Amino acid sequence: MITSVALATMVENSRIQNCLALNHPALRETELIKGIALPKWAGLHVYRSRSERVYEINDTELSEILREKNPPLNPVLIFHWSDLFNQGLLLESQFHLLKTFIDPKLIADQPHFISWKSLTTDQKSWVVEKDFSLTEWESMRGLGENFLFWIKIWIETRATRQEVREMLGILRDLTPEEQLRVTRGTEKPAGLIQELQKIRYPQATEKNRQWQQKVKSISWPKQGSVQWVQRGDLTGLDLKLFVTHPDQISKWQNSIEDFFK
C-alpha cells in the first residue's frame, strides 16, 4: 500500500502547481520513481515534511490535506490512479479519496493521463532521457490518445527536446483529428514542424508560398541573395547584399519596388 503521501507546491512559469507525490517501497525501485518522478521533485517545497522529503500520512490526514488545499491537483506522475489501485499499490479508501477530491477529468479511465504501462521499454527510456518539464508533460497529456502516435514519431525522427517542445506548442492548438494529419514517414523533425505549421496556419502558409513564388519571378541584381521570411507577425524580404559600388544599391531598390508593386 502507499505508505507516504506528500502534497507539494512548485512554481513553474510563475504558475503554482499543486502536486501529489506518492511514495511506496515497491514504487521506489521502479524506473518510474527513479527516472521520472524523483528528479521532478527536486527543489520542491514539500508540505509537512519531516526528516525525509515525504511525510508518512494516514487516510484521515490525506483527506484533510486534500480538503484544505482545495484541489484540482495537478499530478505530474505519468500513471493512472487505477493502475496503482489495480496493482494493489493504493488502498481502496485512498483511491476513493483521490477520486472524491481530484478533478474527475484527471482520474483514471480518462485519456488525460499517459499510461506508463502502455509505453514500450524504448519509449520509457526516451522519456527518462529527455527529462521533460511539467509544462511539457501537461502538453503531452493534452494529446490524449494521440500521445502514442507522437512518441513513436519523435523517437523515429530522433527529435531533440527543443524540437519536441516546438511541436507540442503547435499541437496544443490543433484538434485531435488535426494532430494526426501529418504525413508519416517524414524524415526530419524540421519537416514535421513545417507540416504542423501548415496545418495550424494554413492562410499564412499559403500567403508566404505566394510571396516566395514572387521572389523567384523577379530579376534581382547579382551578388546578393534574397528570401521571403516571416519573423513573428512581420513578413518581408531578407536581403544579403555584397556592394562594391553605390550604384548597385539603386538596382536593388528598383527590384524591391518592383517586387512590392
Added chain:
Amino acid sequence: MIRQSPQIPQFEEIYIDHTALDSEVAKRVKSLYSSMNIQVTQGDLPFDRGAMSAQEFSTSKRRLWVRPFPGQFYKRCPGATQKKALTCCNYTILNLGSQCTYNCSYCYLQSYLNLPAVQIYSNIDQALHEMKQMHEQSGHQPFRVGTGEVIDSLGLDFVTLYSHRLIDFFRSAPHWTLEFKTKSDLVDQFIDLPHGGNVVVSWSINPAKIVDSEDHGTACLEARLQAARKVRDKGFQVAFHIDPMIYVPDWKDQYKDLVKTLTSQFQAKDVHVISVGSLRFQPEQKAMMRERFGLNSLVVKAETFPSAGGKYRYEHRLREEMLSFVRKQFLELGGPEWKVFFCMETPETWIQSFQTPNPQHVPGLKDFFRPLAPIPEAIDLNSSSL
C-alpha cells in the same frame, strides 16, 4: 430574439469588507441580493493569490466582493506607457471596480487579473476627490476619462449606480469627457439624468455573428445598438469600438455590413469617435483561452504571431488590410466627417492607412492625440475638501 444583458448579475458568493459595510453601494448590494448569505470579511478573501488557472478565473466571475480600493483611482491608459511601440490617444482611466461579469473569449483580463472575485470599490468618494484634484490643475484641458478598463462600465451599474455620481461630477467639468464603455444594454438607470453633454456612452462591437460566437453573456449586437439609439436620443454622445477585429473568411462582407448598419442608424455628429483595433493578446493568455473556450473559438484558432511588443497579433499585412478596410468603408458609406482611429496599433499600421505615423496630422483626430498634462503619480488627497 434579442439577447439582453442581466440588470442584476447572478453571483454564487458575495463578500463585503467590514470597512465598506456602511457605504451606499454595500447597502444596495445587501438589498438587491437579500436572499443570499452575504459574508463580511476583514482583509483579503480566503483564496489563493498568484497566477490563476482557467477554472479559478471562471469561478472568480461568480463571486462579488465589495471593498474600498486602497490605491490611486485615476490613471493613464496602459497604451500610453508603450509610446515607443504604439500610437496612443491620451486616454485616462478611472477604475471603480475590477473583473467583468461577461465572458469574452479574447478578454485581456484573462492575463491581467489574478483576483478571486469581481470587485466593486466602495470608496467612490475618494475617486471623485482625485478627479476633483486633477480637475483643479487641468480642468481646461480636454481629458477623456474612461471607466471601462478592467470592468465593464455599465455591467454592474444598476447595482452600484455609480453612473449617477459620475454624470453629476462631469456637469462641473465641461472640458472633460466621461466615457462609459460597455457590452451591455444597461442604460435605463441613468438615461433620464441631467448631464453636461460631455458624457459618451460607448460600445465595443463586432459583426453579429462574431459577437454571438465570442462575446459570451453580453448583450447581442442589436441590443447594444438599440441602447445606443436610446442614449443618443437623450442627448448623450455615443462611440463605437470595433475592437478586436477578428478574422473570418468572409470578414470583408461582415465588417462592411457592420459599418453600413452604423452609418445608417447614426450620424457622424452623434458619434464621438470610432476606434478600430485588431485581435491581440498576451502569450500567457493563450492557454487560458484554449482551456476556457475550446479549439473552435475564432480567437483560439486565429493565425496570430508574436509581435514586437510581445503580444500575439495577426500577420501585419493582414492587420493593415483589415483596419484600412474598415476605415475606407466609413469614408465611402459615411463620409470624411466620421472620426475613425486605430487603438493600440503600431506607427507602421497608421502610416499604411493614414499616410502618417502622427495622428495629430489627421483632421478630426488632433484633440484625441495632442499631448496633455501628466497625471501626478500620487494625487494629494488632503489638499482639498470634497
